[in-house]
Amino acid sequence: MRTDEIGNVLGFLPEAHLGEGSTGLIVVLSAHLDTVFPADTPLAPLVNGDRLEAPGACDNAAGVIGMLAIAHALLHAKFEAPVSLLFLANVGEEGEGDLRGVRHLYKEEALAGRIAAHVVLDGAGAESAVTQALGSKRYQVVISGPGGHSFTDAGTPNPIAALASALAAIAETPLPAEPRTTLNLGTIHGGTSVNSIPEIASASIDCRSIAPEQLVRLEVAVHRAVEDAVERANEIARGNGVAANKLLSFAIHMIGDRPAAQLPADSPLLEALRAVDRHMGIRTDLRLGSTDANIPMAQGVPALSMGAGGDGGGAHTRQEWYSDKNRETGLKRVLLLTLAMAEWAAGL
Ligand SMILES: [Zn+2]
Structure with a gap:
């Protein structure tokens, strides 16, 4: 032994x-x-x-x-x-x-x-x-930005707003009944106070299926939704004259991966x-x-x-x-x- x-x-x-x-x-x-x-x-x-x-x-x-x-x-x-x-x-x-x-x-x-x-x-x-x-794949999505004062720094892109629109898009991803495929938005964290633009917002997501190709499809959908939401927020911020170093960035961490x-x-x-x-x-x-x-x-x-x-x-x-x-x-x-x-x- x-x-x-x-x-x-x-x-x-x-x-x-x-x-x-x-x-x-x-x-x-x-x-x-x-x-x-x-x-x-x-x-x-x-x-x-x-x-x-x-x-x-x-x-x-x-x-x-x-x-x-x-x-x-x-x-x-x-x-x-x-x-x-x-x-x-x-x-x-x-x-x-x-x-x-x-x-x-x-x-x-x-x-x-x-x-x-x-x-x-x-x-x-x-x-x-x-x-x-x-099979299951679990992700933690993290969106971060410079944060700031809700009034004096207004216009600075907001990680919670970007995360919220990404999650709303992810929640609308079509899921086949056969092979049974599920997606859950499990947790959401972020922000420090009601009058602060948050520096960070994060959420965890659980995707399950017995079909490997469905898990790949959901992975792509999660990445696309987050990337689109962050890009949209940054575009608006750029239009408002926000400096390039004050834009949002994101990371998607795989926190669980069980093959189907x-x-x-x-x-x-x-x-x-x-x-x-x-x-x-x-x-x-x-x-x-x-x-x-x-x-x-x-x-x-x-x-x-x-x-x-x-x-x-x-x-x-x-x-x-x-x-x-x-x-x-x-x-x-x-x-x-x-x-x-x-x-x-x-x-x-
Ligand atoms: Zn057991």
Whole structure:
């Protein structure tokens, strides 16, 4: 086992395949270590009937424990998978983590090119799988200018006015219902007092779609609207004789970027999932979500995210709970799917 420079923990079966010079395909089973809760959140796990109540108990202690259980079962049975398995406990899945743990695996690790398939364990359940990766791009728009006194500096271009007209234009961007694409103006900040021309105004914007081309289209729309609004404000200011060094400028920062993708209908991973379903008498419900599987899926690596069995609720709240009732079904499903993909990878 080893810990990489950002805190991901990697363990291989068999261990020998950890070596630098090793080659061959790998199947990844991963679970994220991070939670949405601040580090100082009080943790006093409570056992209530068959429920374990604690922040993070389900999302994603259930996934991490499930992954360790699979590794333990394979070790215990001295079972050698036909290709190496990488067990990855990764950081940075939630919110502003922006999938940085798995992103790092695919960007920085020399072994990234050897990954044949990737199963992500996230939370509870044994009836669904996320096979459509909802992409999101988040921006912070910042418009700044010299600011000034509302009366004596009147005519100086106003960042709030320019931002407001940019946001009004962005809000009118047409959004297709299919593929479902959304745009949200989330926050707005700026100004110091009612009688000051503000120096700065900013807003954050969230765009989501399963279609990468829609996200590109929205990115262009956001840039165009901001650029047009700032240019218009500057043009008026120039007309009023405002000096070139007193005009507005803008910056658009990408504050989140999760790629959109979809597991193709003929993906070997879907085929394996259906075979496991048949064997176990389950009918997996295929869902849309934003998970660690977004990263491999967007790179064409067969990947999905599924629960590690049992039941849970209250995710992302302090009332979160997990129950290990019928967890065996979920674990069996994960184990069979992982080994089926190892079998498939061995034949490549
Ligand atoms: Zn999670």
